[in-house]
Amino acid sequence: MDFTLNGKGGYTKTESYDDETTNKLVEHYAETIKLLGEDVNREGLEKTPLRVAKAMQFLTQGYQMDPEEIIKSAMFKEDYQQMVVVKDIEIYSMCEHHMLPFFGKAHIAYIPKQHITGLSKLARVAEAFSRRLQVQERLTTQIKEAIQNTLNPLGVAVVIEAQHMCMQMRGVQKQHSVTTTSDFTGAFLNSHSTREEFFNIIAGKLH
Missing domain, CATH: 1.10.286.10 (GTP cyclohydrolase I, N-terminal domain)
Known part of the structure; x- marks a missing residue:
């Protein structure tokens, strides 16, 4: 479109x-x-x-998108090794078990080693994977792996918070439940302080 x-x-x-x-x-x-x-x-x-x-x-247009190529399309060498965070990325996906929507926000961070990518590309990676038949757990890991495999940063962190219509419209019918998933590599996985800094950023109101 x-x-x-x-x-x-x-x-x-x-x-x-x-x-x-x-x-x-x-x-x-x-x-x-x-x-x-x-x-x-x-x-x-x-x-x-x-x-x-x-x-x-x-x-389901995400099947036609290559997330790693999206990152490579705006990949630059840069001497910057501090945390880069893009939070509150809206995601809309389809649960593969019942083909009902789930939606929420993704928070993505990475610590560059030699390369950075355009900030909008992180949101596009989330879009490419979410516009498929999905489960939230896999979606979280796929975003993480695409960034790690392409940029080879010092670490990647992904957290997704979502509401699932298969829980709200059918089955248990719990209207206000939110599912949170997370996945980490490198510095975010091995350093408690780095991971804590990330969580503080995505929880805080800096804007």
Whole structure:
């Protein structure tokens, strides 16, 4: 999905989807709606299979992204060996067990050794992995590993806090539960003080 200048001072949304994939998904979602007991031909549902087919492709677009290449696209040599933290990165993902959303915030930090990357690339890495069928535990580790493997820093820290609709809408139905996962390498794993500094930063209000 892209946004292009329309010449009138505004932007027009343009969407691009694979036609073959879209058509197959439309067939499956139409059949699913019928199996649930609805009339797929009534006015309110007539275009729903197409809308869902496009929505699901958008929500899982991370499969088309290479997180390590995202980092490499803005990778620079820099003599800086202090903590770099990007916190409160919004994430939206789909639980692979029930295909219901989970959403929240990711906090990412690394300590450069020789290379840094553009700050927005850390958010894009989180986006690339979250826009897939996921579990929060794997998502946390995948973000960590992509940064560690690409930048080879002195350490990486990732913490994700998320609410899961599979817990809130079905099953146990606990409305205010938040799941927190974390993963660390290097200095964040081996140094209590470094890890504590990271937690203080993401918990604090510096802005």
